[in-house]
Amino acid sequence: MPVSIRNSQDEVTAIIEGEIDHHTATEIRKCIDESVERIRPKLLKIDFSQVSFMDSSGIGLIMGRYNTMKIIGGKVEVQNPTPAIEKILKISGIQKLAKITKTQEVSK
Amino acid sequence: MPVSIRNSQDEVTAIIEGEIDHHTATEIRKCIDESVERIRPKLLKIDFSQVSFMDSSGIGLIMGRYNTMKIIGGKVEVQNPTPAIEKILKISGIQKLAKITKTQEVSK
Amino acid sequence: MSVLINETRMTVESRSINEGFSRVAVAAFAAQLDPTVEELSDIKTAVSEAVTNCIVHAYEKQVGKIYITVGIYENQTIRIKIRDRGCGIENVRQAREPLYTTKGGERSGLGFAVMESFMDKVTIRSNVGKGTTVTLTKQICGRCKND
Amino acid sequence: MSVLINETRMTVESRSINEGFSRVAVAAFAAQLDPTVEELSDIKTAVSEAVTNCIVHAYEKQVGKIYITVGIYENQTIRIKIRDRGCGIENVRQAREPLYTTKGGERSGLGFAVMESFMDKVTIRSNVGKGTTVTLTKQICGRCKND
Ligand SMILES: Nc1ncnc2c1ncn2[C@@H]1O[C@H](COP(=O)(O)OP(=O)(O)O)[C@@H](O)[C@H]1O
Ligand SMILES: Nc1ncnc2c1ncn2[C@@H]1O[C@H](COP(=O)(O)OP(=O)(O)O)[C@@H](O)[C@H]1O
Numbered sequence: 010m011p012v013s014i015r016n017s018q019d020e021v022t023a024i025i026e027g028e029i030d031h032h033t034a035t036e037i038r039k040c041i042d043e044s045v046e047r048i049r050p051k052l053l054k055i056d057f058s059q060v061s062f063m064d065s066s067g068i069g070l071i072m073g074r075y076n077t078m079k080i081i082g083g084k085v086e087v088q089n090p091t092p093a094i095e096k097i098l099k100i101s102g103i104q105k106l107a108k109i110t111k112t113q114e115v116s117k
Numbered sequence: 118m119p120v121s122i123r124n125s126q127d128e129v130t131a132i133i134e135g136e137i138d139h140h141t142a143t144e145i146r147k148c149i150d151e152s153v154e155r156i157r158p159k160l161l162k163i164d165f166s167q168v169s170f171m172d173s174s175g176i177g178l179i180m181g182r183y184n185t186m187k188i189i190g191g192k193v194e195v196q197n198p199t200p201a202i203e204k205i206l207k208i209s210g211i212q213k214l215a216k217i218t219k220t221q222e223v224s225k
Numbered sequence: 226m227s228v229l230i231n232e233t234r235m236t237v238e239s240r241s242i243n244e245g246f247s248r249v250a251v252a253a254f255a256a257q258l259d260p261t262v263e264e265l266s267d268i269k270t271a272v273s274e275a276v277t278n279c280i281v282h283a284y285e286k287q288v289g290k291i292y293i294t295v296g297i298y299e300n301q302t303i304r305i306k307i308r309d310r311g312c313g314i315e316n317v318r319q320a321r322e323p324l325y326t327t328k329g330g331e332r333s334g335l336g337f338a339v340m341e342s343f344m345d346k347v348t349i350r351s352n353v354g355k356g357t358t359v360t361l362t363k364q365i366c367g368r369c370k371n372d
Numbered sequence: 373m374s375v376l377i378n379e380t381r382m383t384v385e386s387r388s389i390n391e392g393f394s395r396v397a398v399a400a401f402a403a404q405l406d407p408t409v410e411e412l413s414d415i416k417t418a419v420s421e422a423v424t425n426c427i428v429h430a431y432e433k434q435v436g437k438i439y440i441t442v443g444i445y446e447n448q449t450i451r452i453k454i455r456d457r458g459c460g461i462e463n464v465r466q467a468r469e470p471l472y473t474t475k476g477g478e479r480s481g482l483g484f485a486v487m488e489s490f491m492d493k494v495t496i497r498s499n500v501g502k503g504t505t506v507t508l509t510k511q512i513c514g515r516c517k518n519d
Pocket of ligand 1: 065278284309313321322325328336337
């Protein structure tokens with residue numbers, strides 16, 4: 010599984026593992042959307058600490074989740090991007106749509 | 118440096134790091150031969166625990182060192198081959214020319 | 226233009242599973258320049274964008290061939306040419322604009338923006354109905370410089 | 373012969389620095405079959421032998437081109453063709469014999485023996501003065517089987 014999901018009340022945390030490109034994004038998207046549709050959280054946290062590669066398909070993934078969450082009245086938070094991912098986030102201007110945070114604990 | 122050398126009286130230990138193929142073998146050979154010619158040991162130990170890849174060029178390397186050591190009246194010992202390297206050693210029959218040993222301590 | 230030191234050519238089919246292969250193969254060739262982890266990651270990302278575009282845009286629903294040429298030049302420069310024989314781009318200037326995409330949904334329209342910011346130079350040659358060639362150039366400072 | 377699922381072609385120059393690139397690139401393509409670490413290592417080793425032979429024997433002192441085709445087939449089989457336009461092999465049966473080498477010094481004469489024991493099948497076609505094609509075939513049991 011490329012995504013492990015943790016649910017708490019009103020929150021879904023999706024921890025993505027491995028590489029994010031156009032090929033892998035399809036399954037990652039399905040995993041996340043399945044939880045979001047079932048739980049309809051107020052906040053979707055996507056954790057990138059275990060992502061070893063990401064291209065602009067990752068931005069498309071975040072934007073897509075942002076749109077879904079907007080419809081159900083919730084927000085998206087981008088957690089623990091690696092330095093390489095931060096570089097792409099910066100180009101995208103996604104920080105205007107989703108808060109970028111770092112948690113202390115290392116996600117597993 | 119692809120090889121680190123340890124000398125003790127009558128012994129040279131060559132710890133090879135990285136990949137052994139026809140391309141890298143040239144420099145590895147030079148490093149080892151330089152020490153052998155200077156010290157003229159009774160025993161040349163070649164340690165393979167840090168080798169991440171080896172093809173038949175590694176066998177050529179051992180055979181070549183066996184020939185040099187024979188001329189100066191010494192022996193070659195092959196230390197700590199990884200499972201992948203053991204597979205190639207078996208094909209080669211090199212164990213008839215050089216003792217294959219495992220040391221307890223992990224070489225660094 | 227400086228002297229070509231080493232070159233490889235690859236042909237891959239426009240299947241999405243080959244996105245990963247293409248960037249890893251180019252990175253394996255680029256390794257000869259002893260790049261930093263960051264430089265290698267930049268190259269992989271830019272290649273991934275260009276190859277994905279061939280799959281998503283150029284050939285869309287068919288399977289076509291993607292031609293990748295990687296050259297290493299004397300002044301520590303790598304040049305990667307990614308060519309398709311797909312639909313071509315009508316307005317290249319517009320295509321380069323950040324957030325511009327002809328595919329809605331999950332495409333961000335940032336492919337060319339990422340290539341431009343991760344490489345030194347990006348050139349696009351395209352003919353509608355004939356195909357597109359994207360050339361990515363980057364000088365590698367590398368790890369040796371820090372020794 | 374079973375159905376071809378995915379294929380890539382590569383051309384590399386016969387420089388020894390490309391030995392490492394060639395085996396890593398083939399391994400990156402083979403990764404689609406989800407091989408075990410041992411299977412991947414077997415493939416890398418066999419490819420390294422065949423590519424090295426093109427550099428050391430086929431082209432010897434010139435720089436020529438090495439053509440590598442990697443195909444993935446339906447029954448989890450990988451087939452790797454490594455072709456050169458070098459000197460060719462006069463006696464293929466003799467060349468296959470373990471410890472047989474036309475180069476003394478540091479060549480062990482075990483290249484074909486290693487290919488044969490690490491792959492399921494090795495075929496050699498050669499024409500003196502025209503070149504050699506080595507085809508390596510292996511069925512991948514892979515990691516999934518153990519799940
Ligand atoms: N190889 C190509 N063939 C045809 N059209 C392309 C190609 N590459 C890019 N394009 C066009 O340029 C647009 C912008 O590309 P890009 O910046 O990579 O964003 P995205 O891929 O997210 O749409 C694409 O939407 C597409 O219309
Ligand atoms: N691609 C090739 N072109 C020409 N001759 C070759 C080629 N591959 C192998 N040979 C010949 O076959 C012999 C045996 O090859 P091999 O078993 O790989 O051992 P080695 O490379 O150590 O000599 C070589 O010494 C060489 O004469």
